[in-house]
Structures are given as structure tokens and as C-alpha cells.
Amino acid sequence: MTNKRFIFILLFLACMASAFAQDASFELIRPQNVVEGRNFAITFRVSNGEANPPSAPSLEHCTLLFGPSTSTMHSAQYINGKMTSSSSVDYTFTYRADSPGTVNVPEVSVTVDGKAMRSRAASFKILPSDAPRSGNSGSQTQSRQGSATDIPVSADDMLVRVSFSKSSVYEQEPVVATIKVYTKYDITSFLPTVQPAFEGFLSEELPVDNEISLEHYNGQNYHSIAVKRLLLYPQKAGKLSVNSGKYDVTLVKYETVNMGFFQTQRPVERSITTSSNVASIVVKPLPEPRPAGFNGAVGRYSVETSLEPEILRTNEAAVYSYIIKGRGNIKYLNEPAVQFPAGIDAYTPKSEVDAHITADGTNLTGTYTTLFTFVPQEVGNFEIEGTPFVYFNPETSKYETVDVADMPIRVLRGNNVPGVAQQQTEINKVIDDILHIKPTREEDQSHVISYTYQSSAYWLAYILVILILIGVIVVYRRNIRLKADVAGQKLAKASRVAVKRLKIARQHLQKHEYDQYYAALSKSLWGYISDKLNIAPSQLTRENVAQKLSEYGLQTEGIDNMLSVLDGCEMARFTPMADSEATELYSRAESAIKSVEDIKKR
Amino acid sequence: MNRLIFTLLLLIGSVSAYALTIGEQADSAYMAEDYSGAIELYTRSIELNGHSSDIHYNLGNAYYRNGKLGKAVVEYERALRLSPANADARTNLEFVKSRIQDRPEDDTAFFAGLHRKAVSGMSANAWAWIAFVIFLLFMGAVALYIFANSVALRKTGFFGGITLLVIFAYTLLAAHDSYTNARSHETAVVTVPSTQLSSTPRASKSGNDKVVTIHEGTAVEIVDSVATPDDPVSPKWYNVKINNSTKAWLRASDIERI
Numbered sequence: 001m002t003n004k005r006f007i008f009i010l011l012f013l014a015c016m017a018s019a020f021a022q023d024a025s026f027e028l029i030r031p032q033n034v035v036e037g038r039n040f041a042i043t044f045r046v047s048n049g050e051a052n053p054p055s056a057p058s059l060e061h062c063t064l065l066f067g068p069s070t071s072t073m074h075s076a077q078y079i080n081g082k083m084t085s086s087s088s089v090d091y092t093f094t095y096r097a098d099s100p101g102t103v104n105v106p107e108v109s110v111t112v113d114g115k116a117m118r119s120r121a122a123s124f125k126i127l128p129s130d131a132p133r134s135g136n137s138g139s140q141t142q143s144r145q146g147s148a149t150d151i152p153v154s155a156d157d158m159l160v161r162v163s164f165s166k167s168s169v170y171e172q173e174p175v176v177a178t179i180k181v182y183t184k185y186d187i188t189s190f191l192p193t194v195q196p197a198f199e200g201f202l203s204e205e206l207p208v209d210n211e212i213s214l215e216h217y218n219g220q221n222y223h224s225i226a227v228k229r230l231l232l233y234p235q236k237a238g239k240l241s242v243n244s245g246k247y248d249v250t251l252v253k254y255e256t257v258n259m260g261f262f263q264t265q266r267p268v269e270r271s272i273t274t275s276s277n278v279a280s281i282v283v284k285p286l287p288e289p290r291p292a293g294f295n296g297a298v299g300r301y302s303v304e305t306s307l308e309p310e311i312l313r314t315n316e317a318a319v320y321s322y323i324i325k326g327r328g329n330i331k332y333l334n335e336p337a338v339q340f341p342a343g344i345d346a347y348t349p350k351s352e353v354d355a356h357i358t359a360d361g362t363n364l365t366g367t368y369t370t371l372f373t374f375v376p377q378e379v380g381n382f383e384i385e386g387t388p389f390v391y392f393n394p395e396t397s398k399y400e401t402v403d404v405a406d407m408p409i410r411v412l413r414g415n416n417v418p419g420v421a422q423q424q425t426e427i428n429k430v431i432d433d434i435l436h437i438k439p440t441r442e443e444d445q446s447h448v449i450s451y452t453y454q455s456s457a458y459w460l461a462y463i464l465v466i467l468i469l470i471g472v473i474v475v476y477r478r479n480i481r482l483k484a485d486v487a488g489q490k491l492a493k494a495s496r497v498a499v500k501r502l503k504i505a506r507q508h509l510q511k512h513e514y515d516q517y518y519a520a521l522s523k524s525l526w527g528y529i530s531d532k533l534n535i536a537p538s539q540l541t542r543e544n545v546a547q548k549l550s551e552y553g554l555q556t557e558g559i560d561n562m563l564s565v566l567d568g569c570e571m572a573r574f575t576p577m578a579d580s581e582a583t584e585l586y587s588r589a590e591s592a593i594k595s596v597e598d599i600k601k602r
Numbered sequence: 603m604n605r606l607i608f609t610l611l612l613l614i615g616s617v618s619a620y621a622l623t624i625g626e627q628a629d630s631a632y633m634a635e636d637y638s639g640a641i642e643l644y645t646r647s648i649e650l651n652g653h654s655s656d657i658h659y660n661l662g663n664a665y666y667r668n669g670k671l672g673k674a675v676v677e678y679e680r681a682l683r684l685s686p687a688n689a690d691a692r693t694n695l696e697f698v699k700s701r702i703q704d705r706p707e708d709d710t711a712f713f714a715g716l717h718r719k720a721v722s723g724m725s726a727n728a729w730a731w732i733a734f735v736i737f738l739l740f741m742g743a744v745a746l747y748i749f750a751n752s753v754a755l756r757k758t759g760f761f762g763g764i765t766l767l768v769i770f771a772y773t774l775l776a777a778h779d780s781y782t783n784a785r786s787h788e789t790a791v792v793t794v795p796s797t798q799l800s801s802t803p804r805a806s807k808s809g810n811d812k813v814v815t816i817h818e819g820t821a822v823e824i825v826d827s828v829a830t831p832d833d834p835v836s837p838k839w840y841n842v843k844i845n846n847s848t849k850a851w852l853r854a855s856d857i858e859r860i
Contacts, residue, residue: 434667434694437632437660440625440647447652449684452730453781462737469741473748 024049026110026117029090031124033214034097035221039065042095042105044119047088049112054119056093057108061101061126067093100128100216127216157184158249159222160276162196162242165362168282171237172298172329173394174363175281176206177230179245182215182222186252188269190227196245196276200283202332204231206361231357231364233329237285244275286392291399295336297391299328299363303402305386312376313414320372320384320407327365328391330355335370336387343378376411383408498528498593502586509582515573517582521589522569525562528593542566549596558595565589624650625657632664640664655685662691666698672793672818672858674698679791679821679860683784686725702819710846721779729777736773740766788824790842790857792816797857799850803828803839816844822857825849 029043044054053068068091076085105122158181165176177198181190206229215224234240249272254265286298304323312318322336331353340346350373355366376382386404393400452458501524508517530537533548542563549559568585622630628643644661662677678695681688710718721729743766746759799814816822826841838854 434663434697435690437629437663438656438690440623440629440644440657440660441654442623442625442647442651444654445625445647445651445657446654449653449784450727451781451784452727453777458730458734461734465738465741469745472745476749 024112024115024117026051026112026119028105028108028119028122030122031103031105033125033127033216035127035214036097036100036129039094039096041092043090043092044068044108044110045088045090046110046112048086051089051110051112051117053091054108054110057106059095059103059105061099061103062095062097065094065096067091069094097126100126102126125216127214127221128219130220158182158187158251158272158274159217160227160245160247160274162245162276162279164279164281166281168284169234170284170298170392170394170397171235171286172233172296172332172392174329175232175234176362177203177232177242177279178226179228179276180224180226182217182224183251184220184222187249188252189248189250191248192245193248193273194244194246194275196242198230198232198242200236200240201232201234202329203233204331204357204364205229206231206357229361231362233332234281234283237283239280239282241278241280244278246273246275248273287397287399291390291401293388293401294390294392294399295334297324297328297333297389298394299326299330299391300393300395301326301328301330301389301391301402303389303404305404305407307384307407307409312409312411314376314379314411315414317373317375318409320374322370322372322387322404324368324370324389325366326391327358327363330364330366330368333368336389338370338372338387339385340372340374341382341384343380344374344376344382346372346374349373376409379411379413381408381410494528494531495593495597497531498524500524501527502590502593506586509586512579514576514582518569518573521586522566522573525566525569525589525592528596529562532596552596553599554596558592561588561595562592565592623647628660628664632660632667635667637664637668641668653680653684655681655688655691658684659688659691659694662694662698666694670793670818671698671702672791675702675791675819675821676793676858676860679789682722683860684725686722686728698819703817704820717776717779721776721783724776724780726777726780726784729773729780733770733773733777736766736770740770787859790822790824790840790859792818792820792822792852792856793858794818794856797852799844799852801850803841803851814850820844822852824857824859827854 025045025047026049027045027047029045031040031042034040042057042059053070056064056067058064071090071092072087073090074085074087076083102123102125105124107118107121109116109118111117161180161182163178163180165178169175179196181187208226208229210225212223212225215222217224251270251272252267253270255268257264257266302325304321304325306321306323308319308321320338322338324330324333324336333353335349335351338346338349349370351368351370353366353368355364355368357363358365384407386406388404389402391400391402392398501520505517505520505524508514508520526537526540529535529545529549530540533545533552535544535548545566546559546563549562550556554562565585565588568588572582572585624643624647628640628647631637631643632640641661641664644657644664648657648661658677658681662674662681665671665677666674675695675698678691678698681691682695685691724732740763743759743763747756747763748759750756750759796815796817799816822840822842822844824840825843828839828841839851840854840857841849842852842857843849
């Protein structure tokens, strides 16, 4: 007894390790497909609770044989000092499948611990029994081992098939491809040597549930298992085919062995090579004309934009996010072309995809975020123009546009002010065209172009200027000479005038008019000195005459002689003199003048 | 007969009084983006009423808009020749030159380049008058030297005079260069999209000569010309200098003299 219980507990631990629950539940174990004429079981499981056995559901095409039979399981776990335990009761009804068709198991309700609970409805198929073999036509399978065992493996006993979920799709519209193995025997090894190539598709691997189910195919019942499921996005239009893959498979066949009284079966391993079918799908091109801004997005999308941070400053980086949300070929979208206004330096955008497979496994869903990092260079109000997002909706077969609102941005002056030169280049960049025309005025136009350089008047002007200068110089020179000549003439005339006056004095002497004689003699001498030394007569005195004469170069005796004559003249005017004295004075005056003249000659 | 002439005269008078001049028509064609129409009208206006810096500038703009960069360069150069002070023409010439494909290596010496820049900075007439004014100042300095009484003033006059004489010599040279530049027709611009430089004055046979292609808008200097009567397609060839180190022959029909 204790031994039995121990075995039970071990079994529970082994089988139910993953499935333990604390809450009471009631569920239907999903029924598998069955073949016509066979018996099968429908099992309801009550976990962690007490319930009355459910009533047997009545099923189409089936006959209830017996039930419910009950089996009870308990499990306990002790993890980190915490004990968890679970228990379950299975109620199994056994039916016989009578005729092929689809069987719906209706919802069944029970009361678990005083609470009404319902199981989910489910359906399965009753498959027709194997049709008689129609020969080994189109055998793709060969026996690799030419062993003594004689039973050949039929091509129909082991199949690998590739199938598409849809027969025709649009470009970029997702389609699910499934690689399934159909077999009548146990498979011990399954090795793909050549994988089917999905050319022209972008693929996304889908999870496979390793559940073996019974399936009717081509009049035969097979155990089938999906080995691979792919979500495919066709990249080009036309009929796309998937070439066949090659597989090395080892099967286990049971041979009947006669052992005298018994007949037993023993397993025999057989290695075979099989190839999958060539599957094809029609890919429709996206309808033309494609609207402007369409960038290959197929599915259903919405767009959000955001700006970070809210207050922008010059020379400080900011991020404009363009987030595309939705389902479709989200992984294979292209970056939207967002135009930034002048005065903003935009960097290369970065895109991030966050996509996962939808619950039904037929498409991708998620977000495609493009981050535009930019640095505003100028203060002011700008607007980032909203770039509309255009996508193709394969459900409606129409292009749809998501309008994106313009994003107003306000840029304040940042802390690190850019240099002036940088701003100047910005201005230069703006003017990138020729300047505009000027109004044409006919009065400006002329056939003859006059060149000053060529005209004779220009060169005459030079000559004129030179001539004027030369003229001015000549006149100036002459004036200087004239000025110099007045003195020279006076000098030249001096002795002549003196001689003339001396003659007059002599006439007075001969007539014995002594007063006139002395006056004339004195005048002739003073006049001679005045002219000779270029001194105005009013400035003549006895002292400065002596000085000037010595400056002129006259010897002391000459000066004394001159002065004695002058003194004599003065004295004689007041004290009468003898004739001989008057005559001597005359000759002395002559010699005085002569001595001065001699100096000049030297 | 007399009455008819009178009416005709009246009509002509009224037409000229109320209608737009050809130049104004050309301006409005340009505004309406009818550039080939504008080119035609500007050309006719130049034929009828003569040249002006602005009309050549406008014609250059019209050629540029019409995609003829070479012709545009020719017209801007003409506008600048008439008035080197036409800043808009200089701006647009620089702009168009930045768009042309060829950029021959500028191998002129530093001072020669400066001189050329200075000469092209002002019109020949402006240079002539500047030279004259400098000459007057030089004369003034000579007069100062001759007539001044104080030694300092006379020294000023002497050295100032020598300096002014040097400046005068340069300005007169600039005036002369500017005048000869304005009168010369030795500069030309390629007006076809592309043409081939060949080493001899004949069409280069494929593979025979090493040919270099030059493109629309490139300026060349004509050194020599030769007529080849046996070549019916392009009877006249020019020997051109692209820069100080490159000399080659070009078809006369491919370039236009400024």
C-alpha cells in the first residue's frame, strides 16, 4: 500500500511538474483528431477543487461507450521552505467514432467548490479511414539501404509538405508558410540536407507547437507535425515558388516475425531520402499609381510625433521622434523623410523597431521609431513640417494617408553662443542664385563708347598743366631778377649821378657861388653813398655811413677821407673858405668817390 | 501724300509715347520667365539703341536662366567692361563661374594678379582721371619745391614729388592697361557645352592627338588665328591660351569674343 502511494507521488512529481495551479479550474483536455471506427476519449479535468462528475456531452457522429472513469492526481512541492500542492481529478468519457465529420464538443458546466464553472467548447475531426492504396505512382522515395529486409517504404507513407496560408497576396503582405511532416511510422531522426529556400521573401520564424495530430491527407490518415512555420513578406510581384527541400529520415517499421507459436513484431530502422513539394504563391503588385510619399509600408498604421525637450536652445541637441505604430511589414519600413527648416542642423536619423508576432501568428505588430537628432542654430519660431505617412492597406486594397500635424518649435538662445562667422555662412547659403535684373533704361544705352584715355583733350590737359607750371616758373624767375636789378642799376648809376652832381658843383665853384657849391657837393656825396650802399637817404647818418662803408670793404683811410670831405662840406657852409680850399675839397671828394668805385672794380 | 506722311509720323509718335521700349518689354518678358523671348528683345535693343552695362547684365541673366552659361559669362564680362563698378554683374559672374565645370589653374604671378585685379576694379576713364589728378598733385609738389622759402617745405615738395611721380606712373599704366583691355577682343569664352582642345588647327582624328575637353563658360585668350580653307566645317581656328602654361587650338565657332 505504502509502496503504491510512493509510486503515485513519484509519477505526479514527474508529470505535473509544470502544471500546478493554486486556483480551482475546470477544463477540457483538447481532443485530437480520430479515425473513423476507432474509440477515443474526451477528458475533463478539475484542478484544485472538488466537483461532481460532469454529465457526458452528446457528440455528433459518435456513440458514448462508457464513462465517466475517474483518475486522481496529487502533487506537492517544497521550494525554499514554501510548500505548494496541487491536485486534479480527470473524468474521462469513451466514445466510438462512427462516421467522418467535424465534431463540436459543447460547453460543459460543473459546480466546483460551490462555484459554477464552464469548460470551453472545442472541435475536432473524425477522419475517414485509409483509402485503398493506388499503387506506388510518382515515388519520390528510394530505399537507401539495399538491406535484406524486403518491405519497401512507400512514398505515401512519409511526406514533407510546404503550404501557404493564402493563395494570393499583395507585395509586402504577410503570409504564413508551414513545413509539415506527414508520417505513418515513428520517426527516429529527421535531418534536412537542403532547406527549402524562400527566395523573394523576407521571413520571420514563428514558434511551432510540437503537437502531433492526426490528419487526413490524400485519402490517407497520417500523424502530422509542423517542423517549421514562417511568416513571409513577399518582396516582389509575380508567381513566387519555394523549391523543394531534401531530408534524410530514419523510420521505424515493424516487421512481423513468426516465432513458431507467436507472431511478434520487431522494429526495423529504415533510412530514406525524401523531398518536399514545390509550393507557389501568386504575389500581386501594389496597384499603380503609387501616391507620392509612399515608401513601401503595407498594413495598417498610425503615426505619432513628439519633441524632446519641449524648450529648445541654440546649439543644444533635441530629438524629434516619428513613431509609426501598427501591424504589417513594420520591420521592413523605410525612414520617413522629414524636412527640417533652415537654421537647424539635422543629423542622420536613427531608427528602432520594436516588433513582435501577433497573437494569431499571421503578422507583425509593434512600433517603428525614427529619432531625428537636430541642433537648432538660430533663435526664433520654426515649424517642423509634418511628413504624411502613406501606406497600403491590403484589406481594402487602397492606399491610405496618415496626416501628421506640423510641429511648432520655439528656439531660445543657448548658453554657448555660436561665432559670428557661422551665422554669416548661413546667410550666404540662403542666397544661392543669381541676382535679379535691373530696369533697362534706353537713355543709358549708346553705340559709341568714349574713352578719356584716347581723347586728345586729355593729353592736351597734361601739356597745358606743364605749360602753366613752366610759365609760372618763368614769371617768378623774371620777377626775382627785376628785384635784383633795381639795386644793381642804382649801383651802376651811383657814380654817374655823383659825377653829374659834381659837375654842377664845379659850375657853382667857377661862378664863385660858394653856398650852392657846398650844398651840391654835399648832396652829390650823400646821394652817391645812398645809392651805392642801398640805404634810404632818410636813414643816413655820419655813424652808420662809416659802418656801412667798412662793411662794403673800404679801408680806414678811405672812410676817413670820405668823412672828412662830408665834414668839410658841412663846416664850409657855415664858415667861409678860401678858393684854394674849396678847389681842394672838390678834388678830395672826387678821390673819395674814386676809392669807393675802386672797391667795386676789384 | 503729305497727309499720309503726317499721319504716319503721328502714329510713330504715339507709339513711342505710349508703348514700352524694347528694353522694358524685355524686362517684362524676363519677369514672366519667358527667357528666350527676353534674350531676343535684349539683343534687338542693343542693336538698335547701343550698349549699356545694365542691359548686358540683364541679357547675361536671361542667358543664365536659359541654361547658356557660356553666353551668360560673355554678357557679364561685357557689362563689367562697360562699367567695372557694376557690382551685381560681378556677383553674378562669380556665381556663374562657380557653376562652370572647368577651373583652369590660375598660374599668374602674385603681383601680376594684383595688378590685373586693380586694373579691372575701375573703368578706363576712372583710371585716366585718377592719373590726371595725381599728375596735378605732382605738379603742385614741383611748385612747392621751386617756390617754397623754408627748407622743410622744399624737402616735402621734393620727396612728395618723387612719390607722386611713381604713383602717377602706375596709375597711367593702369589707365593704359584698362583702356587696352576694354578695347581688345582677345578674350573669349566657350559658348558650346563642350569642345576639344587640339594641338593643331584641325579637327582631331580619333586617337591621333591627345585631346582635352573644355566646357562651357571657360575663358580663353586668343593669341593667333588661322584659316584652313580645306576644312569646310570649321574654316577658322584660334590659337588660345587657357593660362600661362596651356596653349592649344580651338574652333572659332565654339567660342565668342567678349
